Amino acid sequence: MKNVLIIPALLAFASAAFAQKDANALKYAGVITPEDAKKHLSVLASDAFEGRETGKPGAEKAAAYIAGEFQKLGLEAPVNGAYLQPIRLRESTTTFTMTANGQPCRVGYEAYIPDVYTDRHLEASEVVFVGYGTSKELGELDLGGKVVVWINEDIPRPGIPANTDLQPSEARGRVIMELAKRRPAAVLAINRQLSGMLDKYRAGLMDAQMSLESDFQQIPGPMFFFGTDSLADALLRRSGKRYLDLRSAAGSENFARVVACDLRMSYSVATKQLAASNVLGFLPGRDLKNEVLVISAHYDHEGLTGNATGDKVNNGADDDASGTTGMIEIARAFSEAKKSGHGPRRSILFLANVGEEKGLLGSQFYVENPVFPLSSTIADLNIDMIGRVGYDYAGKNDSANYVYTVGSAMLSSELKKINETANSTYSGLKLDYKYDAPDDPEKIYYRSDHYNFAKNGIPVIFFTNGEHADYHKPSDEVNKINFPLLVKRTKLIFYTSWELANRDTRPVVDVQ
Ligand SMILES: [Zn+2]
Numbered sequence: 001m002k003n004v005l006i007i008p009a010l011l012a013f014a015s016a017a018f019a020q021k022d023a024n025a026l027k028y029a030g031v032i033t034p035e036d037a038k039k040h041l042s043v044l045a046s047d048a049f050e051g052r053e054t055g056k057p058g059a060e061k062a063a064a065y066i067a068g069e070f071q072k073l074g075l076e077a078p079v080n081g082a083y084l085q086p087i088r089l090r091e092s093t094t095t096f097t098m099t100a101n102g103q104p105c106r107v108g109y110e111a112y113i114p115d116v117y118t119d120r121h122l123e124a125s126e127v128v129f130v131g132y133g134t135s136k137e138l139g140e141l142d143l144g145g146k147v148v149v150w151i152n153e154d155i156p157r158p159g160i161p162a163n164t165d166l167q168p169s170e171a172r173g174r175v176i177m178e179l180a181k182r183r184p185a186a187v188l189a190i191n192r193q194l195s196g197m198l199d200k201y202r203a204g205l206m207d208a209q210m211s212l213e214s215d216f217q218q219i220p221g222p223m224f225f226f227g228t229d230s231l232a233d234a235l236l237r238r239s240g241k242r243y244l245d246l247r248s249a250a251g252s253e254n255f256a257r258v259v260a261c262d263l264r265m266s267y268s269v270a271t272k273q274l275a276a277s278n279v280l281g282f283l284p285g286r287d288l289k290n291e292v293l294v295i296s297a298h299y300d301h302e303g304l305t306g307n308a309t310g311d312k313v314n315n316g317a318d319d320d321a322s323g324t325t326g327m328i329e330i331a332r333a334f335s336e337a338k339k340s341g342h343g344p345r346r347s348i349l350f351l352a353n354v355g356e357e358k359g360l361l362g363s364q365f366y367v368e369n370p371v372f373p374l375s376s377t378i379a380d381l382n383i384d385m386i387g388r389v390g391y392d393y394a395g396k397n398d399s400a401n402y403v404y405t406v407g408s409a410m411l412s413s414e415l416k417k418i419n420e421t422a423n424s425t426y427s428g429l430k431l432d433y434k435y436d437a438p439d440d441p442e443k444i445y446y447r448s449d450h451y452n453f454a455k456n457g458i459p460v461i462f463f464t465n466g467e468h469a470d471y472h473k474p475s476d477e478v479n480k481i482n483f484p485l486l487v488k489r490t491k492l493i494f495y496t497s498w499e500l501a502n503r504d505t506r507p508v509v510d511v512q
Helices: 002-017 023-029 034-044 047-052 057-072 170-181 194-206 229-235 243-249 317-339 361-368 413-427 450-454 483-502
Strands: 084-100 103-105 120-129 147-151 186-190 209-212 223-227 257-283 288-298 346-353 377-383 402-406 430-432 460-464
Touching: 023 317, 023 413, 023 483, 034 047, 034 057, 034 317, 034 483, 047 057, 057 257, 057 317, 057 346, 084 229, 084 361, 103 229, 147 170, 147 257, 170 186, 186 229, 209 361, 223 229, 229 243, 229 257, 257 317, 257 361, 288 317, 288 361, 288 483, 317 346, 317 377, 317 483, 346 361, 346 483, 361 450, 377 450, 377 483, 413 430, 413 460, 413 483, 450 460, 460 483
Parallel strands: 120 147, 147 186, 186 223, 288 346, 288 377, 377 460, 402 430
Antiparallel strands: 084 103, 084 209, 084 257, 120 257, 257 346, 402 460
């Protein structure tokens, strides 16, 4: 009996998952080819573009190339008649020196300062170790003008693994607010994961920081920055105890203690203004043309390395010349469709973002200065790194037949289904949802331009192959790109776009 009941349900599922193929979608997907993809990617990732660093001539060359391609395809120039959306940026370079009991502390090795502060010089003869910083530990202790050493981890509870993430939890966020109210001079947030993070991302973290000009500020108040366990040891040495021993004793009533320390710190910032541009190409729709689908990719990358010997150019063939190429190919397919009288019902904005590597700045600027109302923007399909095989799939049988789809059900369960149906109907890729896990340590969902759309309640899908050994290195070269794989993934994004641009209703936002 049971089996009989199961069979119709399975059939219903199967018929829902495999829609009928649309002959036009198939026809125009055929426009997307490895040869054409190679042509664009080889220009974008060439040494002549010098790694396309935001604010540098290489990025301007890339922007001009993309605008030229949009023009050839007959896309409209939607920024008051231009393809380029100009953005004013501010770059800041920090000089920081610090010694704790004679031991030097280096930014990028023992410390990391995520924000920009007013210039300051500080000397102290003591620090206050506040444990986890709870009011129970602090009691009435005066922190005014003091240097505070704080455990930036959640308090361990018996039987539950403690959250030791570098990014403060909500509970820790409240502790930070409480500490700030007591007006310390500085708070060193000690975290066990920092050392590994610095090893992995050092090169990027040591660079000058960039922000939108409209966002730039030098914070005048207490300076909050991250430190490693070894920095904590240097600061607390005169207590006669190691940081790890003090940490395991923390949490009790009136735990906070003053520790003698010879501390000298000096911090200053030099800034300069820079200009950069997003590149926008617009394909107007038909009967639903007031609704806009965004297809985005960032064209900027890391520029030249300071390393004088060997290959200096961070070509960013995969990151993200591959996504930019995929976006141009999708624009080509829709343009062909439109020329033959099969243009999409909704409008499509092709958005090539700048400043992604500097902190998702181009997409932030776009959502703060949208050319089309965000309320009419139905979804963002963002493409960042689709030409390679990432760590998890290297050498596996299915290595050339997967893509990570990130965030597709974060705001709209319908969007995920649309993408899955497009895939089962046309592409047959393995869709990997690994990075949708809420505890994903790599935080991939927050690490590309779609996030700025998601923050504004716009459903997104982020397509990526994941990191590999050449990630953010000069060896991310054109000759390592798998063009048939790039095309296969691009076609899936095209089929999903085709459905989104042509179906009767926009994807419902049904997840809070
Ligand atoms: Zn990158």
